[in-house]
Amino acid sequence: MSTTFPRHWWGKIIGAILGLLKGGISGAFIGGLIGHFVDRLLAGFTGAGDIRRLFFRTLFATLGHVNKADGRVTEAEIQAAEGLMRRMQLSAPERQQAIHYFRAGKAPDFALEAALREFAHHTVMRHDLRQMFMEILLEAAAADGRISEREQAVLVRVCHHLRIPPEQFAAMWNVRYGPAGGGAGYRRARTAAAAGSLQQAYAALGLETSASDAEVKRAYRKLVRQYHPDKLVSQGLPEEMMEMAKKRVREINTAYDLIKQTRGIK
Structure with a gap:
């Protein structure tokens, strides 16, 4: 069974993997955090x-x-x-x-x-x-x-x-x-x-x-x-x-x- 990750997760996933390879668990955490900000940046460029x-x-x-x-x-x-x-x-x-x-x-x-x-x-x-x-x-x-x-x-x-x-x-x-x-309501000014x-x-x-x-x-x-x-x-x-x-x-x-x-x- 294949798993499809939401597009906005890929920055976190890639960042975590790279961090894990370079720095173990703490590196994965930092990499995931960086990936989170990459996701936010890429989201801003939606068509x-x-x-x-x-x-x-x-x-x-x-x-x-x-x-x-x-x-x-x-x-x-x-x-x-x-x-x-x-x-x-x-x-x-x-x-x-x-x-x-x-x-x-x-x-x-x-x-x-x-x-x-x-x-x-x-x-x-x-x-x-x-x-x-x-x-x-x-x-x-x-x-x-x-x-x-x-x-x-x-x-x-x-x-x-x-x-x-x-x-x-x-x-x-x-x-x-x-x-x-x-008051119960605000009349349009x-x-x-x-x-x-x-x-x-x-x-x-x-x-x-x-x-x-x-x-x-x-x-x-x-x-x-x-x-x-x-x-x-x-x-x-x-x-x-x-x-x-x-x-x-x-x-x-x-x-x-x-x-x-x-x-x-x-």
């Missing part, structure tokens, strides 16, 4: 086409799981998910796939951690893509006008598995809803672009109002590079989601323009 399919599947399944977190998926949440599909301009077969993944995510036996581990494994070198995944998920989850505390808890777990720092999640949250607080709110503008750039002009410029340049649609698509963002990346860049530009105008930055 963009494979990443796009994985991104698409994980996004809709996770969205279904988030919407189901408070017991039932409302009609408004279903309409919001369908709205996301329309904005992505999915073909009929793609739409059916998205619905299938969404329903799978709602199922009681859906393994959220396993799905996120797979996605994280193949995006080790693509942190910007993980960030965009979270942006789209947060936007879609709130498209019905609210996010419950249970849904918020699932979103926090998603960030944890994707290794998105709490302060980055807080920035994404604050730009939409303001500082997190108590207007973005900086819609409200012209200076506080929201700083939140959009992940900054405090006390940030220096240099910090404002640095944060702006970093975010524009991070969310550049062409860059994200080259990393594996499905092209259907490019418009959402463009929307994020527009929000960043609007926020920066407001801060510049207020501060007199040239």
Whole structure:
């Protein structure tokens, strides 16, 4: 009987064998450890086409799981998910796939951690893509006008598995809803672009109002590079989601323009 090892194990196996030959048991341990990091590096070079399919599947399944977190998926949440599909301009077969993944995510036996581990494994070198995944998920989850505390808890777990720092999640949250607080649900706040709110503008750039002009410029340049649609698509963002990346860049530009105008930055 033949045994087939998962592709992401080969770095560990080869490293352990080489270490065993050169240094016995301790060498095998060190070799396996080195192999682990080789596996993580190679995972970052998964083909963009494979990443796009994985991104698409994980996004809709996770969205279904988030919407189901408070017991039932409302009609408004279903309409919001369908709205996301329309904005992505999915073909009929793609739409059916998205619905299938969404329903799978709602199922009681859906393994959220396993799905996120797979996605994280193949995006080790693509942190910007993980960030965009979270942006789209947060936007879609709130498209019905609210996010419950249970849904918020699932979103926090998603960030944890994707290794998105709490302060980055807080920035994404604050730009939409303001500082997190108590209550049964969080009503959707207007973005900086819609409200012209200076506080929201700083939140959009992940900054405090006390940030220096240099910090404002640095944060702006970093975010524009991070969310550049062409860059994200080259990393594996499905092209259907490019418009959402463009929307994020527009929000960043609007926020920066407001801060510049207020501060007199040239």
